[in-house]
């Protein structure tokens with residue numbers, strides 16, 4: 001079986017075209033949309049991601065500030081910064097980078113992000129709104145998986161989707177979004193007894209565990225669609241996904257590449273949410 005590559009590049013480009021036009025309209029109306037990235041680490045992967053977000057913002061006409069609190073920042077200092085930015089009328093959108101300083105859990109600080117500016121949907125309030133089926137910002141990676149599937153014309157209603165990973169920023173919100181699309185969802189995780197049995201009966205498998213090669217041909221039934229969310233650094237320094245592409249190719253009907261699949265769509269959706277937050281605040 002030929003395995004189609006479920007690329008995210010064209011979809012990301014289409015989203016970006018729309019976002020840029022909306023950003024220009026906001027700028028012409030008075031002020032460019034403004035995203036603030038709050039960093040409290042000295043992690044190279046985070047620095048790389050912050051840099052790529054800044055470049056994306058710049059290309060789309062979104063102003064982007066980085067506030068670096070350092071890797072030893074206290075929970076109180078992070079919360080104070082988030083609260084201050086939440087009250088700042090010039091800040092439309094806030095993103096808190098991970099990892100956080102040792103001993104600080106995301107929930108401990110993310111609740112200080114104002115819901116109207118929480119463009120990556122990470123605060124407990126945003127996650128609760130999603131679980132209740134109410135309007136709010138949704139974690140961009142989870143939203144990117146659904147948009148990528150829909151873009152490639154893959155139906156979700158009535159389909160069995162196995163999501164591998166149960167984190168608050170990917171697996172759980174993705175399961176909620178899929179349920180809202182009438183999919184039947186199985187959430188697998190590190191304590192799932194027989195992973196291959198759970199994923200092997202699914203029409204769609206989404207790998208979001210952060211484990212190189214976790215999903216191989218034996219985990220996927222013939223003709224399934226496979227979305228690889230993983231972004232892991234391989235021994236040679238390249239970025240690889242959670243799917244062993246060689247063994248899945250030829251068996252699956254479609255596979256999203258890493259890089260070039262979920263990643264560009266995630267960034268595009270984040271930037272779109274920044275513009276949406278700015279539009280909402282201007283209309284208030």
Ligand code: NAD
Pocket residue numbers: 141164165166167168169170171188189190191192195208209210211214229230231232262263266267
């Ligand atoms: P996480 O470490 O918070 O969660 C990983 C999840 O995988 C956990 O729920 C765990 O139970 C599950 N898991 C771990 N080992 C497993 C195993 N052997 N079998 C089954 N389940 C297992 O990670 P995260 O923040 O949710 O990110 C997951 C992956 O997605 C990472 O590779 C991350 O880099 C990537 N990611 C990509 C994007 C993107 O835009 N492409 C965005 C965010 C995260």
